[in-house]
């Protein structure tokens with residue numbers, strides 16, 4: 001069974017074609033990076049995977065279940081691109097609120113809150129109101145919320161934007177650990193150094209899948225030294 005299947009997915013917003021016949025699978029226990037320029041359809045693709053947007057053609061499955069399927073969403077931690085947080089509440093109150101929504105009870109909730117606060121380096125800021133958080137702190141709190149239910153699958157839309165390099169490294173270390181525990185992780189990113197940390201890459205350009213595989217496979221196939229150059233080479237080939 002694949003962790004996630006994207007089968008011949010196309011999507012238009014009005015007359016604008018955003019994704020065209022995207023087809024790939026994601027296996028359990030891998031970190032997959034969805035990479036592409038701004039506006040190329042990464043967030044839309046993630047929303048289609050989760051069943052949050054309607055498809056024009058194709059279908060998506062998570063754990064073999066056709067999406068949308070609420071029973072599957074319990075297994076998925078989703079971090080959206082824009083932070084959906086309660087500014088008037090403290091970080092801890094936000095975590096408690098979302099933890100309860102996930103069905104976590106007292107002791108388990110406390111344990112998870114301690115763990116996610118440590119991973120995202122927010123422990124000392126948890127009693128502050130979120131309205132006083134910086135952009136990076138809000139990103140980290142959103143990541144902490146996605147990690148709360150200890151999901152099998154993590155889908156993270158630009159999780160490290162605005163996060164400083166040291167903590168970024170810490171977060172990637174944690175994502176690697178989670179992958180090693182058998183979790184499946186999907187991240188979107190613009191950062192090429194982050195792309196290199198992924199086990200597999202999905203390269204999108206102008207709403208099309210232009211390359212799929214490991215970074216080494218891609219640079220080897222196009223005979224170029226970097227992923228940036230894969231973009232140029234693959235984009236050029238497409239046109």
Ligand SMILES: Nc1ncnc2c1ncn2[C@@H]1O[C@H](COP(=O)(O)OP(=O)(O)OP(=O)(O)O)[C@@H](O)[C@H]1O
Pocket residue numbers: 013018036037038039040041042043044045081
């Ligand atoms: N709900 C919507 N209605 C109309 N157009 C939309 C909608 N959502 C996205 N789009 C358009 O679809 C295209 C792809 O957007 P999307 O957010 O998926 O790109 P992205 O690759 O995630 O970009 P970024 O890296 O800047 O976040 C853009 O042109 C965007 O304006």
